[in-house]
Amino acid sequence: MVVAEDRLEGGDPLDLDRQVCFPLYAASNMLNRLYRPILGDLGLTYPQYLTMLVLWKDAPQTVRSIGDMLHLDSGTLTPLLKRMEQSGLISRTRDLDDERRVLIDLTAKGRELRSDAEKVPAILSAELGIDEASIAHLRSQVRDLVAVLKAHA
Amino acid sequence: MVVAEDRLEGGDPLDLDRQVCFPLYAASNMLNRLYRPILGDLGLTYPQYLTMLVLWKDAPQTVRSIGDMLHLDSGTLTPLLKRMEQSGLISRTRDLDDERRVLIDLTAKGRELRSDAEKVPAILSAELGIDEASIAHLRSQVRDLVAVLKAHA
DNA sequence: ATGGGGTATATTGTGCACAATCTATATATG
DNA sequence: CATATATAGATTGTGCACAATATACCCCAT
Numbered sequence: 400m401v402v403a404e405d406r407l408e409g410g411d412p413l414d415l416d417r418q419v420c421f422p423l424y425a426a427s428n429m430l431n432r433l434y435r436p437i438l439g440d441l442g443l444t445y446p447q448y449l450t451m452l453v454l455w456k457d458a459p460q461t462v463r464s465i466g467d468m469l470h471l472d473s474g475t476l477t478p479l480l481k482r483m484e485q486s487g488l489i490s491r492t493r494d495l496d497d498e499r500r501v502l503i504d505l506t507a508k509g510r511e512l513r514s515d516a517e518k519v520p521a522i523l524s525a526e527l528g529i530d531e532a533s534i535a536h537l538r539s540q541v542r543d544l545v546a547v548l549k550a551h552a
Numbered sequence: 553m554v555v556a557e558d559r560l561e562g563g564d565p566l567d568l569d570r571q572v573c574f575p576l577y578a579a580s581n582m583l584n585r586l587y588r589p590i591l592g593d594l595g596l597t598y599p600q601y602l603t604m605l606v607l608w609k610d611a612p613q614t615v616r617s618i619g620d621m622l623h624l625d626s627g628t629l630t631p632l633l634k635r636m637e638q639s640g641l642i643s644r645t646r647d648l649d650d651e652r653r654v655l656i657d658l659t660a661k662g663r664e665l666r667s668d669a670e671k672v673p674a675i676l677s678a679e680l681g682i683d684e685a686s687i688a689h690l691r692s693q694v695r696d697l698v699a700v701l702k703a704h705a
Numbered sequence: 706a707t708g709g710g711g712t713a714t715a716t717t718g719t720g721c722a723c724a725a726t727c728t729a730t731a732t733a734t735g
Numbered sequence: 736c737a738t739a740t741a742t743a744g745a746t747t748g749t750g751c752a753c754a755a756t757a758t759a760c761c762c763c764a765t
Contacts, residue, residue: 412673413666415605415621419687420583420676422694424598425623427580428752429701430573435753445577446721452568463743468568470578473744475722482720499730499743513566520565529700534572540693541575547682548582581722588723599751616713626714628752635750652713652760 423541437522441515446471447483448516454489455513459504461494470549488512576694590675594668599624600636601669607642608666612657614647623702641665 415421434445443451446469453468454460462476469476480503483489488509494500524534568574587598596604599622606621607613615629622629633656636642641662647653677687 411609413605413608413670415602415609418605418673419691419694420587420598421602421605422691422698423576423580423583424602426694426698426701427576428623429698430576432753433701434573444720445573449568449574449577452566452571452574455566456564456568461743462745470581471721472723474724474746477745479721494743497731497743501744517566520571527700529697533696537693537697538572538575540690541572541579543686544682544690545575545579545582547680548579548586585723597750614713615715624751625753627716627754630715632751647713650713650761654714 433523433526434519437519441512441519442486442488443512443516446475446479447488448519450476450479450483451488451509451512451516454503454505454509455516459502461500461502463500465503586676586679590672594665594672595639595641596665596669599628599632600641601672603629603632603636604641604662604665604669607656607658607662608669612655614653614655616653618656 410417431445434448438445438448441448449469450465453465462473462480466472466476480489480491484491487506490504490506492502492504494502524531563570584598587601591598591601594601602622603618606618615626615633619625619629633642633644637644640659643657643659645655645657647655677684
């Protein structure tokens, strides 16, 4: 669907509706708001949920490898992981083979949380009522943008 | 472009690559990182830049109307606007007709900044090297999602 | 006019997100 | 072996983003 503002008809380049970045920024905030109550029931924030997704796929992992997956640095992850350690979902231990590294592993409680978390995507798509096809399409669009952005990082 | 993970072949629903929200979250962070040095030259952060876009289009405005445009609440905007007042770009004055309201207006310095800001979109698209057509396509995709999200806010 | 209900903004507290900087450790190179 | 260089995390400081709450104010119906 292409609306008037999308056409290159010499409008104001600073019009909010002509920015790519703004809808992306707004959508990211709105999704976060939508996730918040659902994840709150599990005792997680959205970045913490993403961290759990990474760990459920493969654990233990270093702080660095988690950051590579999520495109986050240690300044963000260190305090986040300490909070998750406090809430008993993960453990943080120095790697004895390379003492610069900290290994993040799941606790029993962290592993158990997975069965509850598996319901989250379904709850969300039900709440939004978007069909799976348009979700897949949007996802590949945004993923292409991420690929371009990654190249210019 | 549809890749393997997009097909509904019964994979793990918690796989990071199957989430819509994650690429969106990552793209939003990455765009913010990309904007930061460019806007830093103008003395702005990204949300402050968005606020200026709103004000350049129409000023003065209330905190509320700015928040409606950007989907942000007063808890976010109040301190942000105070910082912008400190840096001399805007003024904050109680509306005498309705003392609940605060009117945000541009200062001369704020209006002058516009000519520099007009270069920002060109700098950015040059830096990314994405053609205008795919940007327009992506924009309408994300905007559709925002419309859906807005309906469920 | 007055009291009740809704509105506009501010405040407080928590949790990201990132740049800049620091410390400790590992590894390569002479 | 010694030292230079690079790497892994942690720390500090700034600025969002939001929920929950507080405060002041407008307006309407009695």
